[in-house]
Amino acid sequence: MADRTFLNWPFFEDRHRTLAADLDAWAAETVSGIDHSDTDAACRALVAALGKGGWAQHSGAPAGETLDVRSLCLIRETLARHDGLADFAFAMQGLGTGAISLFGNEAQQAEWLPLTRSGQAISAFALTEPQSGSDVANSTMTATLDGDEYVLNGEKTWISNGGIADVYTLFARTGEGPGAKGLSAFIVPAGLPGFEVVERQQVIAPHPLATLRFTECRIPASAMIGGPGQGFRIAMSVLDVFRSTVAAAALGFARRALDEALSRVTSRQVQGAPLFDLQMVQGHIADMALDVDAAALLVYRAAWTKDSGAARVTREAAMAKLFSTDQAQQVIDKAVQLHGGDGVRHGQKVEELYRDIRALRIYEGASDVQRVVIARQTLGAFEGGK
Template identity: 40%
Template sequence: MTAFSLEPAQLAWCAELRTLAAERLHPLADKGAPGHVNRALVAELGSLGLLGRLFTSGALDLCLMRESLAYACTEAETALALQGLGAHPVHAYGTETQRARWLPRVTAGTAIAAFALSEPGAGSDAAALELRAETDDSRGGRSSDTSPGGRSSDTPALAAAPDGPARWRLTGEKCWISNAPEADFYTVFARTTPGAGARGVTAFLVPADRPGLTGRGLDMLSPHPIGALDFDAVPVTADDVLGEADRGFRVAMGTLNLFRPSVGAFAVGMAQAALDATLAHTAGRDAFGGKLRDLQAVSHQVAEMALRTEAARLMVHAAASAHDADDPDVPLRSAMAKLLATETAQYVVDTAVQLHGARALQRGHLLEHLYREVRAPRIYEGASEVQRGIIAKELYARQEAR
């Protein structure tokens, strides 16, 4: 198989996923509370075996899942993606004990994962993060009796405070963290060596019931669970480190290089849904003595929407295939795929709204929903401006290596 075509079995699987999303996942999504983790939806993703595929399939399969689910149920797509983003560092960099403790629960949909990288002063510039991981010696052995935070009161505790003395205590804030503050554990990136930039960051697996960890939800444009976390001397030990101390930025970038193309797949799924809705609307809508599609100004816009959507899909597939083949150009391809697909989806959804007119602005309309959903992917996991910076950096590095 090349990067630019799919096998019949893959196409059939995508069609099956769209049906499952429409018939089994969308009804559960509708019952969820905006801004909160929908545990019933996550559990259904687990029972369908989709969460398990996050850790047994490659990047291309991840993209096919995300595009297919996004086409029919963006909430299901996002729930699946957040489980993968939060738990992938455990799968890829965790110890056998860490994996055995958490991954079966994640794949079953009974434990909620979260990826805690962004901070109020360190969003796009992730290497500037300030959450401090201070050794107990430097704090004079301070202990914390702050009540644990995070999960809802009816969520069973899944972890306990660390056995034995803490090696570090985490102090600071994380912000715009998906699934916070309701996740059961967090992949947390903290500064262990001050002044060292990206080389002084360590990734920690932090259960939500650790003393000193509290959180609050944030009211965002899209109805996804997103919040802020406060760390007040939260204890962590060497057993909580993911990968190696001071090498956490490698964990973050390895995770993002995998998920960036699939963010593009999410965007392509939304763009395709908007395009299909526009085709149906313009083919059936009477206007000026004919159908809307008979107006060249309309049909040319529809053609442009289709052209850009397909180009973005191909670039996403190419980037995912490169990741699966361990291509050295993965950072470049991933950045290109995310940038093109998310910017394309914004254009396609906006054009679809314009061609539908006022009905698309009515609360509850598919395009009103997509219009709110499509904006965030141009910012999270590296804003479009960051992706352009990565692309330029990779291109100049390649030129200098010649």
């Protein structure tokens, strides 16, 4: 049974505690019944189930409402603890429409948010390019204004939900200035002429991923989110919110690994006594519990800070993501070790977690990039206090 005492921390309100309990019960009953043998079909089924259950409503905020980051984090932590693909399905509904929730006009929100929040449409966030992963300002895909339309040319890659999404939030160079100053954000529905999926990418923990190519693909000028040249700011603001939720997903994986490890060491007998009686094993369990609680504190500090009105939580979110994802890797590795040979057997939960966690240390800002962000934010605070 996963620890619930953290819900009594002052970061949370009663509505958060209710949400966590209700979602946990729903996930235990619903998620395990979805067949994962076909990744695309599983993701479609999970998005539909999240919509039917009302959980996808939390993925976006229409005009007059704000995203509750604590709720987003609790949902991702809980879903990740039950099933990594369920977490992925929910996360992409939020990240894919984050720019529409935060910066879209009323018409854009009215067109897409009811569909994505009800699970009727799948969303995606198309930012990464073959030559520009963490270096977003180096994006080369272009959007050229032609009358009342923009013409898209270029490629995006490693796009989650690529190939199954109904709508993409896409970032392209419109040329208002060099580097980051010349990017804009657009809403691009799937199936447009000139928009093709050129590769489906396979990774260690199955997810729908694709390379997208745009060749003279036309979209209306009204598809722009915000104004010309605001794309980089929009992308960074969206990542600022959702980076904390990546940390929450890692926390969910780590909690499940700790639970699996505790079940193993209390039931496995070594020389007539539980494996837990070995002091070295107790040391591993203590380290795992410490990493889980420390990660939770960083995750929910970042979420609470954002919900309390902070314009940006760049430093807090970067710390949460770096620590939670890196330490979750260590917690899961210890769980695998404590399972012995069973830990690397396909079909074991800890083996699945071992594959699930690795990508979280890369996407939405790799660990080393987070270190750069934290260092720069720390220096800026130091210089600003002089």
